[in-house]
Amino acid sequence: MHDINMKILVVDDMSSMRRIIINTLKQLGYPNVDEADDGDKALEKVRHEPFDLVISDWNMPKMNGLDLLKAIRQDPKLSTLPVLMVTTEAEMDHILEAIRSGVNSYILKPFTAETMKEKIDKAFKHA
Amino acid sequence: MDFHERPLEDENLRGLILAGRGIVEGNLKKGADSKLSDELGRLGKYLQAISKKLQLAGTEIETASSQIPCGADQLNGVTRFTEEEVHRVLGIVEKVIESRDALAAQWETLKTDLPGEIFQRPRLKREAEEIGARLRSEKKLLMDLLTALSFQDVAAQWLRKISSDMTGVQSRIRRLNQSLNEKGTEGGSGTFPGERRERMPSKAGTLFSDSRKIAQADVDKLLKEHGL
Structure with missing residues (x-):
């Protein structure tokens, strides 16, 4: 079960998107949010700080969201960390790949706050 | 009628094949009759003209693509x-x-x-x-x-x-x-250098109409099917 004090990491290479997601999370009642602008930095953060949820984009320079997800799942200390993807990647094959790689939920951009809330709840239900 | 405007006839092709065989076999006289020589001469001129036109077009295309x-x-x-x-x-x-x-x-x-x-x-x-x-x-x-x-x-x-x-x-x-x-130094293989290694760029239009792309409702269905 999750609570409003949980720590969330938002990963997106676009600063405007990070700001939108962080604001949405704050409005949904999750004030404890940190950010990273690519998969490499995100992996570094989750390896050194405790996070309860990662919300990541797919298309990013250096390490993309899918590789970040795979790296998290392969790390014994992080393998159960819930990962939610918020992305423009709408191809069936890509979504299936994310599911097979262990994503907890998947949101297409542009999204709504209701969808974000629903997916966070479900991500914890299935974590 | 110019060479390129004529319809392809079996006779012409047969003549060319015979000439080709003659060249391969080192017997230039075999099949190289006067009619065929004329045809080959006209073909040569036509190819030269085409080559000049393509080179001119190439310059234009290069200029346009530089934008x-x-x-x-x-x-x-x-x-x-x-x-x-x-x-x-x-x-x-x-x-x-x-x-x-x-x-x-x-x-x-x-x-x-x-x-x-x-x-x-x-x-x-x-x-x-x-x-x-x-x-x-x-x-x-x-x-x-x-x-x-x-x-x-x-x-x-x-x-x-x-x-x-x-x-x-x-x-x-x-x-x-x-x-x-x-x-023609590529030997008429029909491909451009490196073409096999690089995919043809997809049409920008497919971004908006790609049938493989799905909506959030379909994503939800997919997630549900996988127990998420």
Whole structure:
């Protein structure tokens, strides 16, 4: 079960998107949010700080969201960390790949706050 | 009638095949009759003319394609511009959300501070409920406005794809021109150097109409099928 004090990491290479997601999370009642602008930095953060949820984009320079997800799942200390993807990647094959790689939920951009809330709840239900 | 305007006839082809065999076998006289020599001469001239035309066209194409990087730069500029503008709009939205939250907090304080019997009056009770409903509805509208701005990332992805496709088209034009100017040194293989290694850039239009792309409702169905 999750609570409003949980720590969330938002990963997106676009600063405007990070700001939108962080604001949405704050409005949904999750004030404890940190950010990273690519998969490499995100992996570094989750390896050194405790996070309860990662919300990541797919298309990013250096390490993309899918590789970040795979790296998290392969790390014994992080393998159960819930990962939610918020992305423009709408191809069936890509979504299936994310599911097979262990994503907890998947949101297409542009999204709504209701969808974000629903997916966070479900991500914890299935974590 | 010019050579290229004539229909391909079995006779011509047979003649060419015979001449080809003769060349391969080192017997130039075999099949190289006068009619065939004329045909080959005309074919040579025609190919020369075509080659000149292609070289001229190549220069034109090269000039036109040299504009592609400017177009790609402009698209990248549009992405940067929209990102900056989204930040500006976000700044405004954040201020409005802050103001609305402060108003909602003040309203709650006011309701607590005022004697409870005031809200027993039907008109005041109705108005208090309306204010509460309006504040909630405004919060939802502002949230929708906030998340709607995520369109910018979708647009940016499309622009990035178009920009990358444009660059791909330019590199193919360059290779085509190189191939035309190499005067057949590739041995007529029918491919451009490196073509097999590089995929043909996809049409930008498929970004908007790709049938493989699905909507959030379909994603939800897929997630459900996989127990998520």
